[in-house]
Amino acid sequence: MKWYADRPVRLTRQLIADLLAVGWVALWIWVATTVHDWVLQLRAPGDGLVNAGGNIRDVFTNAANKARGLPLVGNDLAGALGNGTKAGETLTDAGHAQIGVVEESAFWLAAALIIVPVLFLLITWLPLRLRYARKAGNTAKLRDKPDLLALRALTSLSPRALAKFPNDPAVGWRTGDTDVIDELARRQLAALGVKA
Structure with a gap:
């Protein structure tokens, strides 16, 4: 396989196309990471729920622990305050669930923004x-076989390019005219940007 042409014009076009392809991928990676970061900002309410739930849970847990020390009503009061602890845990769990959804959405959105353009x-x-x-690699292997290159040129060059020959190139090829064969071979190589 021959990845790049030998001739400067075609080589330049290929390099520009390859750089544009790399730039395309880099652009979509940048877009995906930017969108990922934007979506992650939506986790702020979830973080707020986790913090608020943790604070409520801690306050009610501390109050329940202190209430246990009260005579007669301590255990009943501690049990009642335990419901506040459960409410705090519920808020914390809801916050974690929201954070998980936001993080998963951010990941899959970023993945889609990379995968689709790259595909x-x-x-x-x-x-x-x-x-x-x-094609260029296989053609380059035929450099020392001008008859085959000339035959390939007869079948692949445009009619306009073949009409520019002073005489019929097919007749020249059939009769073994080395000038025609060499010119056809040169044009076939040049069509792929391969040096003769």
Whole structure:
């Protein structure tokens, strides 16, 4: 496989396309991380619930512990205050649940913002690059076989390019005209940006 052309014009186009592909991926990674950070800001209410629930739980737990020391009503009062502790735990659990949903949403949204554009790139850009690499690599192996390159040129060059020959290039190829064969081979190599 030959990933890049030898000729400067095609090589420049390939390098620009590859840099644009890398830039495309980098752009979407940046967008995804920015959106991820924005979505994570939505966890603030959940953090508030966790803090408030923890504070309520601690206050009621301390009050229940102190109430146990009271004669006659201590255990009943401690039991009643225990319900406040449970309410604090419920708030804390609700806060953790909200934080979990926000964090999971932020992760999957960021993942989608990376995966979809990268898949689009892999479906559009990568097959073109692979096809060129295979075609150029196989063609470069034929540099020392001008007859095969000339035959390939006869089947792949545009009619306009073939019409620019002073005589019919197919006749020149069939009769073994080395000038025509060499020119056809050179054009086939040049079409892929491969040096002769």
